Amino acid sequence: MSILIDKGTRLLVQGITGRDGGFHTRQMLDYGTKVVAGVTPGRGGEKIHGVPVFDSVAEAMAATRANTSMIVVPAPFAADAIFEAADAGVGLIVCITEGIPVRDALAVVHDIAALRKSPDSGRPARGRPRLIGPNCPGLISPGLSKVGILPGQICKPGSVGVVSRSGTLTYEVVHQLSQSGLGQSTCLGVGGDPVIGTTFVDTLALFEDDSETDAIVLIGEIGGTDEEEAAQFIKRRVRKPVVAFIAGQTAPPGKRMGHAGAIVAGGTGQASEKIAAFRAVGVPVARVPSEIPGLVGELLERRRGRRASARPKSRHAGRSLAASRPARAAGPKRTTAKRGTAARGGGRRTATRRSSR
Amino acid sequence: MNLHEYQAKELFARHGLPVLPGQVATTPEEARNIATSLGDTVVLKAQVLVGGRGKAGGVKLARGAEEAYHAARAILGLKIQDLPVRKVLVARAAEIARELYLSIVLDRAAQLPLVMLSAEGGVEIEEVARVSPEKILRRHVSLDGLRPYQARSLFRPLLADGSQVSQAADILLRLWAVFRDGDCTLAEINPLAVTPEGKLVALDAKVTLDDNAEFRHRDWNLWRDPEDETPGARLARERGLSYVKLDGDIGCVVNGAGLAMATMDLVKHYGGEPANFLDIGGSSSPDKVTAALKIITSDSRVRVILFNIFGGITRCDDVARGIVQSLEQSPLAVPLVIRLTGTNEDLARKILAERGLSATTSMDEGVRAAIAKAQEVFA
Numbered sequence: 001m002s003i004l005i006d007k008g009t010r011l012l013v014q015g016i017t018g019r020d021g022g023f024h025t026r027q028m029l030d031y032g033t034k035v036v037a038g039v040t041p042g043r044g045g046e047k048i049h050g051v052p053v054f055d056s057v058a059e060a061m062a063a064t065r066a067n068t069s070m071i072v073v074p075a076p077f078a079a080d081a082i083f084e085a086a087d088a089g090v091g092l093i094v095c096i097t098e099g100i101p102v103r104d105a106l107a108v109v110h111d112i113a114a115l116r117k118s119p120d121s122g123r124p125a126r127g128r129p130r131l132i133g134p135n136c137p138g139l140i141s142p143g144l145s146k147v148g149i150l151p152g153q154i155c156k157p158g159s160v161g162v163v164s165r166s167g168t169l170t171y172e173v174v175h176q177l178s179q180s181g182l183g184q185s186t187c188l189g190v191g192g193d194p195v196i197g198t199t200f201v202d203t204l205a206l207f208e209d210d211s212e213t214d215a216i217v218l219i220g221e222i223g224g225t226d227e228e229e230a231a232q233f234i235k236r237r238v239r240k241p242v243v244a245f246i247a248g249q250t251a252p253p254g255k256r257m258g259h260a261g262a263i264v265a266g267g268t269g270q271a272s273e274k275i276a277a278f279r280a281v282g283v284p285v286a287r288v289p290s291e292i293p294g295l296v297g298e299l300l301e302r303r304r305g306r307r308a309s310a311r312p313k314s315r316h317a318g319r320s321l322a323a324s325r326p327a328r329a330a331g332p333k334r335t336t337a338k339r340g341t342a343a344r345g346g347g348r349r350t351a352t353r354r355s356s357r
Numbered sequence: 358m359n360l361h362e363y364q365a366k367e368l369f370a371r372h373g374l375p376v377l378p379g380q381v382a383t384t385p386e387e388a389r390n391i392a393t394s395l396g397d398t399v400v401l402k403a404q405v406l407v408g409g410r411g412k413a414g415g416v417k418l419a420r421g422a423e424e425a426y427h428a429a430r431a432i433l434g435l436k437i438q439d440l441p442v443r444k445v446l447v448a449r450a451a452e453i454a455r456e457l458y459l460s461i462v463l464d465r466a467a468q469l470p471l472v473m474l475s476a477e478g479g480v481e482i483e484e485v486a487r488v489s490p491e492k493i494l495r496r497h498v499s500l501d502g503l504r505p506y507q508a509r510s511l512f513r514p515l516l517a518d519g520s521q522v523s524q525a526a527d528i529l530l531r532l533w534a535v536f537r538d539g540d541c542t543l544a545e546i547n548p549l550a551v552t553p554e555g556k557l558v559a560l561d562a563k564v565t566l567d568d569n570a571e572f573r574h575r576d577w578n579l580w581r582d583p584e585d586e587t588p589g590a591r592l593a594r595e596r597g598l599s600y601v602k603l604d605g606d607i608g609c610v611v612n613g614a615g616l617a618m619a620t621m622d623l624v625k626h627y628g629g630e631p632a633n634f635l636d637i638g639g640s641s642s643p644d645k646v647t648a649a650l651k652i653i654t655s656d657s658r659v660r661v662i663l664f665n666i667f668g669g670i671t672r673c674d675d676v677a678r679g680i681v682q683s684l685e686q687s688p689l690a691v692p693l694v695i696r697l698t699g700t701n702e703d704l705a706r707k708i709l710a711e712r713g714l715s716a717t718t719s720m721d722e723g724v725r726a727a728i729a730k731a732q733e734v735f736a
Binding site: 020023075076099100101102103106107109110137149150151154164165166167168169170171172175192194195219221222224225229245247248249250251252255256257258259260261262287288289290 | 463465466468469500537540542567568569570572573599601603611612613614615616617618619621622623624625626631634636667668669670671698699700720721
């Protein structure tokens with residue numbers, strides 16, 4: 001299955017009449033997303049790729065029962081577009097726009113947080129909106145729905161959840177996962193800005209609670225402390241296997257690496273600290289992107305083994321563990337009794353690993 | 358964008374913050390004239406966008422115009438952390454009884470502005486922060502800002518005198534206005550000096566502006582000093598590319614910041630040294646590619662150029678066209694390694710093949726090939 005978007009997603013696109021808005025509406029329609037409305041002030045009544053355009057989000061909501069909005073308006077107007085969507089009661093707001101001033105981002109992020117706490121606070125429509133982005137590629141639940149600009153053809157339905165601060169690096173990793181036969185439940189880019197609506201921690205919680213996600217890939221980068229917070233959260237609350245990768249290990253301090261959020265400042269935000277934080281809680285960190293599929297595959301195998309060992313009949317578990325560790329299974333003293341020991345030993349190791357997280 | 362001290366002080370003065378009169382000079386003669394008009398003792402400060410100016414000899418006191426002339430001549434000949442000093446601020450000097458520290462910075466983890474203040478301001482503030490962080494007071498500010506009573510209560514433990522507390526609170530409220538209305542991510546006064554007469558003055562000013570907010574500040578463009586930028590950095594900014602020069606020899610052209618960082622890391626992983634970070638951005642036209650090549654080839658250390666393109670919004674054929682166009686205009690003196698995957702990849706390969714160029718599909722392969730080429734050139 002997936003998180004946040006699926007077959008029930010009814011999308012409206014704010015900024016649909018723009019060049020990017022039109023192009024990606026076409027792409028999303030082709031992928032199978034139900035794009036039900038577009039909004040551009042002053043352009044109500046038009047149609048873009050067959051999708052009706054409205055003057056306001058409220059009108060679009062009333063006419064089409066949209067539940068999700070994607071924002072592709074220019075940066076000076078993006079914060080206003082987010083407020084408008086929140087006031088109209090949109091549940092999920094995905095802001096693709098890049099280059100929003102941090103002052104504006106702070107204002108919308110705080111407003112949305114307040115709405116989530118008390119949805120009634122005198123607003124036109126009641127709702128607990130969630131904001132993804134800004135400056136993000138959006139999200140895709142392969143085979144079900146796509147809201148954003150990720151290329152659909154590189155994804156494959158499956159059980160790996162992918163969360164990232166980047167755009168094209170996410171595509172790179174997803175592509176490699178798909179090529180290795182590891183499909184994805186949902187791939188989500190949280191955005192490359194310093195102030196964003198949905199964080200790694202929020203997304204990890206969603207993946208942990210999603211019954212169809214079996215493993216999680218987290219792609220971080222230099223700057224801020226989101227990765228360190230994610231590591232702490234994994235230790236406390238995530239039982240599914242997680243593989244991490246951190247971009248920017250060779251980035252010099254004090255320089256902004258493209259993303260407004262990617263800057264090593266005052267000794268914090270370095271890749272080495274983030275890598276250490278993940279390793280300290282038992283999360284393997286890939287040295288290069290091409291290591292990610294192998295690490296995920298390994299952890300999924302182990303998890304399947306662990307699940308099997310959790311079944312009441314321990315002998316069965318022994319076989320399953322042995323199967324996932326050929327070297328051990330092929331040992332010379334392979335008797336029924338020894339196999340039982342190996343299984344218990346494996347169980348203990350697992351327990352140690354978990355408690356050390 | 359980081360502002361020079363003299364620019365930040367202009368911004369402060371506009372918001373009514375107490376700064377001492379001064380002007381910026383580019384020659385010793387100018388410095389002498391400014392010192393004459395200010396009278397009395399002046400301080401001369403190198404205007405470069407790096408820290409540690411004082412320790413590098415970039416800050417001098419001068420009594421009278423002649424001393425100012427000689428001090429300016431010394432400072433204008435300096436290089437501080439490789440940056441030649443082209444401007445010197447000549448300002449009236451103040452007697453200092455105490456030095457405080459005051460700043461407002463964006464705390465991204467808390468997603469709130471953060472006020473920091475300390476009774477131990479001055480050049481050693483970073484040391485204070487490291488050794489005794491408890492001496493730096495930290496208070497988050499709501500987006501609505503501070504009320505005057507909150508500002509006063511912050512300073513009361515630091516300042517015994519009631520008038521000084523009022524002055525400091527007023528300074529903090531004005532600094533908040535600079536921070537919020539000016540779209541700053543940092544506004545810092547260090548030192549915030551107390552004179553023997555009990556007056557508070559901002560003796561230094563450090564401001565970082567949020568580049569994304571430039572559309573609502575037309576005056577920012579005037580602050581941008583073309584001489585602070587290398588020609589490559591300027592061309593990158595004008596064409597909407599993101600470029601950071603590094604010390605290696607493998608030039609990288611990548612779409613997307615995350616992938617560009619990962620490409621640099623991979624170059625290093627396989628034993629090479631990246632020459633730069635360069636992100637050509639999302640919807641990349643052939644022109645952006647031409648500009649990218651121009652920027653990279655202006656770096657004489659570059660021995661090979663690696664393209665790493667994962668097509669999404671970026672169309673691989675646009676990139677291929679840009680490469681072909683550039684080569685037609687001016688052939689490259691260094692080898693080219695191209696990796697392309699994604700949107701319109703097949704068309705891109707066709708365009709490249711017509712010019713006898715080929716491209717790999719794997720990032721690892723592309724990086725390794727580039728490193729091998731760089732070593733060939735070296736041999």
